[in-house]
Amino acid sequence: MKTLLITRPIADAVLDQARAKFDVTVNEGGTLTEAECVAALASYDCILPTLGDAFTAASFAGDIRCKMLGNFGVGYNHIDDAAAAAAGVIVSNTPDVLTDATADIALTLLLATARRAGEGERMVRSGAWGGFDVKGLLGTHVTGKTLGVIGMGRIGQAIAARCHYGFGMDVVFHNRSPKVTEVPARQLESLQAVMETADFVVVATPGGAGTTKLIDAAALAEMKPTGIFINISRGEVVDETALIDVLEKGAITGAGLDVYENEPHVPERLIALENCVLLPHLGSATQETRQAMGQMALDNIIAWSEGKTPPQQVN
Numbered sequence: 001m002k003t004l005l006i007t008r009p010i011a012d013a014v015l016d017q018a019r020a021k022f023d024v025t026v027n028e029g030g031t032l033t034e035a036e037c038v039a040a041l042a043s044y045d046c047i048l049p050t051l052g053d054a055f056t057a058a059s060f061a062g063d064i065r066c067k068m069l070g071n072f073g074v075g076y077n078h079i080d081d082a083a084a085a086a087a088g089v090i091v092s093n094t095p096d097v098l099t100d101a102t103a104d105i106a107l108t109l110l111l112a113t114a115r116r117a118g119e120g121e122r123m124v125r126s127g128a129w130g131g132f133d134v135k136g137l138l139g140t141h142v143t144g145k146t147l148g149v150i151g152m153g154r155i156g157q158a159i160a161a162r163c164h165y166g167f168g169m170d171v172v173f174h175n176r177s178p179k180v181t182e183v184p185a186r187q188l189e190s191l192q193a194v195m196e197t198a199d200f201v202v203v204a205t206p207g208g209a210g211t212t213k214l215i216d217a218a219a220l221a222e223m224k225p226t227g228i229f230i231n232i233s234r235g236e237v238v239d240e241t242a243l244i245d246v247l248e249k250g251a252i253t254g255a256g257l258d259v260y261e262n263e264p265h266v267p268e269r270l271i272a273l274e275n276c277v278l279l280p281h282l283g284s285a286t287q288e289t290r291q292a293m294g295q296m297a298l299d300n301i302i303a304w305s306e307g308k309t310p311p312q313q314v315n
């Protein structure tokens, strides 16, 4: 039997299937450091890793027994997939199954930030609410506004559909390559054009070298003072300090974030801001979605173990 390391406990139903086919070890110790990735690559035939595990280029430099990383997650910016390929290690991911859940979290953040739900929740729980207030906690109207999507992939399009069909929003977007979308939406000529046109900017790009700090101080400076900024992709896509600067200055109205530059660290300056809704990377966090992600990650590993091409191979 091939040995399989699963780097976090996953749904029991998927774990049972894995145990029937592999000699399974489940890591209960949390995120793998680079040194732990080196040790894992040297010790196991295949690995089911997830976000945060540090499969850096350097981790593939030593003696490697592992031939397959079936990543749990669509984003795999924690794995140097080129270094993996050079070392003969296949990498796969879990697209599609988390599109709806992640788009739903974008809408959760968009609505919660626009309607100041975090502030309201804190007010009720602290006992500070004095009753219906005609001028209290007035937020930003959502219906009929303009949505700007940065990164019009599967998740970006699912967000656009929710906003267009659900809230009558006009959709503009920025995408590296030209994109024809099913949902009515206009691709603008530049990132700047989207930043300045949209009432709500939602970042839905992949992470990785190509998008690091794509949203920098200059891009944020294009936003309307009434604008609301949402990020459900990867923290590294946004210059977090520049974002905090514009929020502190009141140069934009608010932000809703599911991801951070150095997770799980969230800067104190961000936590201090009332006009931010902050979630702990919940994009794909539904029972159904996490089970489907585990199943897809395992199915890729099984395909590899049977000598087939893993259906979601990325390198």
Ligand code: GLV
Residues within 6 Å of the ligand: 051, 072, 073, 074, 075, 076, 098, 283, 284
């Ligand atoms: C979650 O962020 C994922 O990439 O699957």
